[in-house]
Amino acid sequence: MLRILSIRLSKSPNIHPMAMKKEQPLFCGNIEPQERTFTSIASTPDFHSRILPTIKHDHLELVSHSQKIFTSTNPDEQTRYQNQFTWELARHLIGEELVIYPAIIASLPDGQETADRNRLEHQGIKEKLKIFQDLASTDPRFVPTLRGLMDDFGIHARHEEDVELPRLEEMLSKEESVEMTKSLERTKVFVPSRSHPHAPVKPPFESVVGLITAPIDSVADLFRRWPGKKG
Numbered sequence: 001m002l003r004i005l006s007i008r009l010s011k012s013p014n015i016h017p018m019a020m021k022k023e024q025p026l027f028c029g030n031i032e033p034q035e036r037t038f039t040s041i042a043s044t045p046d047f048h049s050r051i052l053p054t055i056k057h058d059h060l061e062l063v064s065h066s067q068k069i070f071t072s073t074n075p076d077e078q079t080r081y082q083n084q085f086t087w088e089l090a091r092h093l094i095g096e097e098l099v100i101y102p103a104i105i106a107s108l109p110d111g112q113e114t115a116d117r118n119r120l121e122h123q124g125i126k127e128k129l130k131i132f133q134d135l136a137s138t139d140p141r142f143v144p145t146l147r148g149l150m151d152d153f154g155i156h157a158r159h160e161e162d163v164e165l166p167r168l169e170e171m172l173s174k175e176e177s178v179e180m181t182k183s184l185e186r187t188k189v190f191v192p193s194r195s196h197p198h199a200p201v202k203p204p205f206e207s208v209v210g211l212i213t214a215p216i217d218s219v220a221d222l223f224r225r226w227p228g229k230k231g
């Protein structure tokens with residue numbers, strides 16, 4: 001268990017220079033669930049992928065986890081995928097806010113407006129995720145809450161994939177885009193793995209909330225049930 005709490009310096013966030021100029025603080029990471037899952041629904045991008053396929057893959061994984069929950073009739077399995085889904089979505093949203101949206105602001109003529117609109121959409125998704133992550137899988141609100149969340153997420157994700165990220169990609173060289181993927185994946189290791197809708201999300205990420213919630217989430221993750229794991 002202590003392995004999760006030990007920070008390897010090589011895992012420290014490496015934020016894209018277009019996204020952040022200031023180095024990130026080091027605190028406990030949430031590496032393990034990231035290592036133990038990846039679905040086969042899409043070819044898994046690696047650190048050499050451009051940012052658009054990386055984000056698309058994240059979106060597909062989230063849809064896949066939600067489908068597991070919708071189709072399962074086993075409350076234990078639903079709980080395991082609820083934890084996995086929450087872990088993936090919380091980190092995805094904050095990763096975009098810290099790495100992708102600052103780059104959009106820096107690169108696109110309407111970048112600030114675009115990032116503000118996306119942050120607002122994220123806020124709505126986070127508030128629904130906060131409700132969903134705390135529901136028992138036997139609660140009658142469990143599936144309807146996830147459906148509402150996925151409706152919002154689907155619209156938001158489609159717009160990112162079809163409009164905003166292609167526009168950003170046009171402004172980036174292959175190297176810059178790959179570097180952004182690396183920054184995103186490294187950043188996700190160090191951000192909170194549960195939804196905290198009122199936590200500040202704009203870089204530099206050095207708020208007390210961020211410093212406190214990420215390690216607390218990581219410790220709590222040790223006691224949650226995960227797909228493919230006993231106990």
Ligand SMILES: [Fe+2]
Nearest residue numbers: 096118156160
């Ligand atoms: Fe997003």
Ligand SMILES: [Fe+2]
Nearest residue numbers: 055096157160
């Ligand atoms: Fe996204």
